[in-house]
Amino acid sequence: MTTSRGFGTDVYDAVIVGGGHNGLVAAAYLARAGRSVLVLERLGHAGGAAVSTRPFAGIDARLSRYSYLVSLLPAKIVRELGLAFAVRGRSVSSYTPFERSGRPGGLLVGGGEARTRESFARLTGSDREYESWRAFYGTTRRVAERVFPTLTEPLPTRAELRARVDDEAAWRMLFEEPIGRAVEREFSDDLVRGVVLTDALIGTFADAHDPSLAQNRCFLYHVIGGGTGDWDVPVGGMGALTDALAGAARAAGAEIATGHEVVRIDTDGTDRTGGAVGAAPPAEVAFRTRSGEGRVAARVVLVNASPRTLAALLGEEPEAPAVEGAQLKVNMLLRRLPRLRDTSVDPREAFGGTFHIAEGYEQLARAHAEAAAGELPSVPPSEIYCHSLTDPTILGRELAEQGYQTLTLFGLHTPARLFDHDNQGAREVLLAATLAQLDAHLAEPIADCLAFDADGRPCIEAKTPLDLERELRLPRGHIFHRDLSWPYAEPESAADRDAGRWGVGTAHRNVLLCGAGAVRGGGVSGVPGHNAAMAVLGH
Numbered sequence: 001m002t003t004s005r006g007f008g009t010d011v012y013d014a015v016i017v018g019g020g021h022n023g024l025v026a027a028a029y030l031a032r033a034g035r036s037v038l039v040l041e042r043l044g045h046a047g048g049a050a051v052s053t054r055p056f057a058g059i060d061a062r063l064s065r066y067s068y069l070v071s072l073l074p075a076k077i078v079r080e081l082g083l084a085f086a087v088r089g090r091s092v093s094s095y096t097p098f099e100r101s102g103r104p105g106g107l108l109v110g111g112g113e114a115r116t117r118e119s120f121a122r123l124t125g126s127d128r129e130y131e132s133w134r135a136f137y138g139t140t141r142r143v144a145e146r147v148f149p150t151l152t153e154p155l156p157t158r159a160e161l162r163a164r165v166d167d168e169a170a171w172r173m174l175f176e177e178p179i180g181r182a183v184e185r186e187f188s189d190d191l192v193r194g195v196v197l198t199d200a201l202i203g204t205f206a207d208a209h210d211p212s213l214a215q216n217r218c219f220l221y222h223v224i225g226g227g228t229g230d231w232d233v234p235v236g237g238m239g240a241l242t243d244a245l246a247g248a249a250r251a252a253g254a255e256i257a258t259g260h261e262v263v264r265i266d267t268d269g270t271d272r273t274g275g276a277v278g279a280a281p282p283a284e285v286a287f288r289t290r291s292g293e294g295r296v297a298a299r300v301v302l303v304n305a306s307p308r309t310l311a312a313l314l315g316e317e318p319e320a321p322a323v324e325g326a327q328l329k330v331n332m333l334l335r336r337l338p339r340l341r342d343t344s345v346d347p348r349e350a351f352g353g354t355f356h357i358a359e360g361y362e363q364l365a366r367a368h369a370e371a372a373a374g375e376l377p378s379v380p381p382s383e384i385y386c387h388s389l390t391d392p393t394i395l396g397r398e399l400a401e402q403g404y405q406t407l408t409l410f411g412l413h414t415p416a417r418l419f420d421h422d423n424q425g426a427r428e429v430l431l432a433a434t435l436a437q438l439d440a441h442l443a444e445p446i447a448d449c450l451a452f453d454a455d456g457r458p459c460i461e462a463k464t465p466l467d468l469e470r471e472l473r474l475p476r477g478h479i480f481h482r483d484l485s486w487p488y489a490e491p492e493s494a495a496d497r498d499a500g501r502w503g504v505g506t507a508h509r510n511v512l513l514c515g516a517g518a519v520r521g522g523g524v525s526g527v528p529g530h531n532a533a534m535a536v537l538g539h
Helices: 023-032 075-080 111-122 129-153 158-165 168-176 179-186 190-198 216-224 238-251 307-314 359-372 397-401 422-437 467-474 498-504 527-539
Strands: 011-017 037-041 092-101 102-110 256-259 261-266 281-289 292-303 326-333 354-357 381-387 403-413 460-463 509-513
Touching: 011 023, 011 281, 023 527, 037 292, 037 498, 075 111, 102 111, 102 190, 129 158, 129 168, 129 179, 129 216, 129 381, 129 527, 158 168, 158 216, 168 179, 168 216, 168 238, 168 354, 179 216, 179 256, 190 354, 190 359, 238 256, 261 292, 261 307, 281 359, 281 422, 292 307, 292 527, 307 509, 326 422, 354 422, 354 509, 381 422, 422 460, 422 467, 460 467, 498 527
Parallel strands: 011 037, 011 292, 037 256, 092 354, 292 509
Antiparallel strands: 092 102, 261 281, 281 292, 326 403, 326 460, 354 381, 381 403
16 A cells, blocks of 8 residues: 655645545635645546536537536635636526417517517516516525625524525525415516526426425525626636636645545544544545555545545445436537527527526426426426637637537436436437427527537537436536535534534534535535635634
8 A cells, every 4th residue: 555655745734535626726725825735636637527628529619518607606716816717797698489379489588678678578468577577686686795795704693694684575585485486476477487497496306396495595596696696607618717726726835636536534533522623633535546545644634525425435324315416418519509490589699698498387397297206307498508609719719710609408307316227218318308399499400500520420418417426426416416505504503613614514523525515515616615724724
């Protein structure tokens, strides 16, 4: 067995398990504070799910292969770490095609208030739904302005956050009653209701009226980002963020070792009661590489992996039951954007925002019911956007000049259980059904627009929850590692210790979570990484 020789020190102040974006954020903050830091990453590259790759052979298109939009990343993290990273806003928020009385149309949100109002009126016959839309999202924006800044502060209590929101009706709508009640109370059109509800279902398998309120927590995180709720495009692809983070961490002195899979974490068994983070005797982290095995000691271990993975590394029983991912991720490269049946809108506008497919309110409910019964949705809901319209730099010059475009599709209500028996077969059936729903609103099949790679294969790939589990070790393909938490301290996490104050604590004083499974985790945010670093530094 090899030892820690070859690394910079025998005992690190911090060893970080997993080189995804949150682990890199923590590494950069700790190294800039003068701490010795080692990041151990299983894959041959850092970045985790926030990477850009060229998935199609011989094609110069750098796609955000897994995570693809940015909303929850605080500007303060970009500023404090000096990251050369930027995002661009989208002029169109969303486009939702429909057919009424045999005629195609579409609800366009964006392009100016007058245009959005007119689009609502064409759909519903009056201004009522648009005025309800404005009022509803005016409320969520006020909540966002008050809640988002708390994500990088010590955890507030529930009462403190409620006082900060300072709007009882908004608090009840978002934090206490199923979001379906508000959607049905405020909106009457099925299509509008569905567009609103989708933000509660991204990566979350739940009904609008689920008593667990998992859908509410998902909705909250989707409408508070940046204090505005806007979802922006990462310039250069998602890998531009993790490249910048890795560079910042290394520049500050952190070591990043790829191809190092952590297989065990040994602590002294000290529980979380009393003492500062890192005050316990050093932990030992065992890892393996292609050439052998090794161990390294750390005063504190930050785990940028799921709580279930952490339990396995500690030799403990995982939380049960395991939650499921529930999404289909599809990446495509097109020779051109497809023409739409709705000729009133330019495809560049329709695909520049979020293009909703089969996401009416009743369609979403039916898809959830079918999946809950163990069947693939007969009318699978999904949403699409075109990264290259907002940021053409992800395409090689020749492709961009020829009009090539990327498409990213994210399907809903496809829990991992539906793929357990035959992942490949179910993937093929679901992909065909999903593309058929898209084709219903196109003037030409999407297959006719696909590019071909150097081997003559169409440029399209699909990832089920089981694929994400295999490739990224996401438990059951869950993109948030487990159900999202409320952004306040639960009674058991309200300890006065640093880790409890920041929502990153575990049952061990010298082991912290710094990934999506931490309180206020999920999405491409860097928040858990920041908060774990603050806990270590005693802030």
